[in-house]
Amino acid sequence: MSGQPEPSIEVHLKEGDLQAALTQDVLRGLQDPEGKWLPPVWFYDDRGSELFDEITRIPEYYLYRAERRLLEAHADEIAEISQAEVLVELGAGTCEKSRILLDAMRRSGSLETYVPLDVSDTTLLNAAMSICEEYPGLDVHAVVADFILHVDRIPANGRRLIAFLGSTIGNLGPDQRKRFFFDLDCVMRAGEHLLLGADLVKDVSRLVAAYDDAKGVTAEFNKNVLNVLNRELGADFDPSQFEHVAIYNEKSSHIEMRLRSLLDQTVFIKQLGIEVPFDRGEDLLTETSAKFTREALESELFAAGLVVKRMWEDAEGFLLTLAAPYC
Numbered sequence: 001m002s003g004q005p006e007p008s009i010e011v012h013l014k015e016g017d018l019q020a021a022l023t024q025d026v027l028r029g030l031q032d033p034e035g036k037w038l039p040p041v042w043f044y045d046d047r048g049s050e051l052f053d054e055i056t057r058i059p060e061y062y063l064y065r066a067e068r069r070l071l072e073a074h075a076d077e078i079a080e081i082s083q084a085e086v087l088v089e090l091g092a093g094t095c096e097k098s099r100i101l102l103d104a105m106r107r108s109g110s111l112e113t114y115v116p117l118d119v120s121d122t123t124l125l126n127a128a129m130s131i132c133e134e135y136p137g138l139d140v141h142a143v144v145a146d147f148i149l150h151v152d153r154i155p156a157n158g159r160r161l162i163a164f165l166g167s168t169i170g171n172l173g174p175d176q177r178k179r180f181f182f183d184l185d186c187v188m189r190a191g192e193h194l195l196l197g198a199d200l201v202k203d204v205s206r207l208v209a210a211y212d213d214a215k216g217v218t219a220e221f222n223k224n225v226l227n228v229l230n231r232e233l234g235a236d237f238d239p240s241q242f243e244h245v246a247i248y249n250e251k252s253s254h255i256e257m258r259l260r261s262l263l264d265q266t267v268f269i270k271q272l273g274i275e276v277p278f279d280r281g282e283d284l285l286t287e288t289s290a291k292f293t294r295e296a297l298e299s300e301l302f303a304a305g306l307v308v309k310r311m312w313e314d315a316e317g318f319l320l321t322l323a324a325p326y327c
Helices: 016-027 046-055 061-080 098-108 121-134 176-186 204-210 217-233 294-303
Strands: 008-011 088-092 112-116 138-145 160-164 193-199 242-249 254-261 265-269 274-278 284-291 305-311 318-325
Touching: 008 121, 016 217, 016 254, 046 121, 046 217, 061 098, 061 160, 061 204, 061 305, 061 318, 088 098, 088 242, 098 112, 098 121, 112 121, 121 138, 121 318, 176 294, 176 305, 193 294, 204 254, 217 242, 217 284, 242 284, 274 318, 294 305
Parallel strands: 008 138, 088 112, 088 160, 112 138, 160 193
Antiparallel strands: 193 318, 242 254, 254 284, 265 274, 305 318
């Protein structure tokens, strides 16, 4: 035995579940007569995760640094208000920002347990092991799950602060957000809090640049989803025959990331036995990222039963919101 502390692990999502979900999404999304689409969850294989980590460090991508500044400035206040004993992080990834909250909760004297939740068991386990080593005595309970499907599986031992950071909430459409907030409210108890990171509406040129950087890292990240389909489903996409496009939809207040076909082509997906035709100039929608106003976000939360306790806004137009059930 190494003597090193180890996290406990709870698995609600297995490899076969992910393969089945990918198959369903591809069949629905690439054959949708109203326009081809894929959900952004499929960006994040090992290479996609590496590329996103690189994206967080490029100059145009203000979201990461703005949220981090807010956490560093207000983590102690968040810990004091929430008095949480358990930090739950949805979509935890490498748990990098979690450390700011963990440090503040430890300073407040309330911290007992950390619950990172993500779909990638390998990334999650590695991150959870690191947290165990860095925070001796902390109970680390990793949960392999989908934060949309398995909200009701979040461990409920102790008063919780549920963190949903990185503006991931923006990847959910209005109906999905409504359901997600409602489901969260249903599992949260009196005295518990939600900490939400969300990007605000701002100058269009700044928004678009954050999703179409000069180095082309975001373009590579976007095209990587085609490599995922090639590997997992035996597709024969040629990523070089697609162009990365980022546009701001002012009517819906969201950024759209698209892959635009550079020529007439047909892609064969071997494991599904289907051919997918693309016309020259036809788009495959791979991500939407909603941008909020403070008032609109507060209204969405309230409609689901969550009352805003604090809002902190960064100079670059990013918002941290602390909310709690109103019953």
